[in-house]
Amino acid sequence: MAQDGNKAWSLLNNLSGEKRRQNPKPMIVNNESITDDQKKAEQFNKHFANISKAPRLSDQDKEKMSDLKAKESAPSANQESFETVFTLTELIRAMKKLKKRKAAGQDKLFNEMLMNLGNIGKQAILCLLNLSWCKGDIPKAWRNAVVSPILKKGKPPDDLGSYRPISITSCLGKLMERMINSRLYWWLEATNFLSKNQVGFRSGFRTEDQLFRLTQKVIDGF
Secondary structure, eight states: OHHHHHHHHHHHHHHHTTTOOOOOSOEEETTEEEOOHHHHHHHHHHHHHHHOSTTOOOHHHHHHHHHHHHHHTSSOOSOGGGTSOOOHHHHHHHHTTOOSSOOOOTTOOOHHHHHTOOHHHHHHHHHHHHHHHHHTOOOHHHHOOEEEEEEOTTOOTTOGGGEEEEEEOOHHHHHHHHHHHHHHHHHHHHTTOSOTTOOTTOTTOOHHHHHHHHHHHHHTTO
């Protein structure tokens, strides 16, 4: 009973945000002490923007981005797997992989809320996801992230460089990403689109497979 009570309080605190981490200590930027939370956030924003690799696209990356945008604007994907709406079975399978005690995005929806939905709630969520899927329109709340600075172990808390940015996105948006990823993964395997030399992040494959092939090539003298 005590364990169940602890879980209940933990869930309540998680939903209410009572255990939110705060850093009351001042930040030192250009030899200036900053204590205001808003100014701290602005400095973190500038720092993380400077170290981000997103704007540094190579010519090859830009070409791929241009090609991707052209395909996105196409009227059809010409693949049945990407034209068919998601089923309730796919949604339930994805929901079973949700983890508890994860932070919510701007929409304030936690995984626990999604995990405890009844049949009517699941049907409503499925309708929303399929609407986004068919129209190709992603809700703004799913595209925005709350960036939280996390102090690195053993680093001084007054230095901007001591923090790493963690992007907190919508749990519902991530649920749809999981469903899309599962269908995409199935399509790649079913069509043999992936190279036989690709063993990373694939079910039924392991690093030892590559080592075995390398050993065989050495024995056979390439």
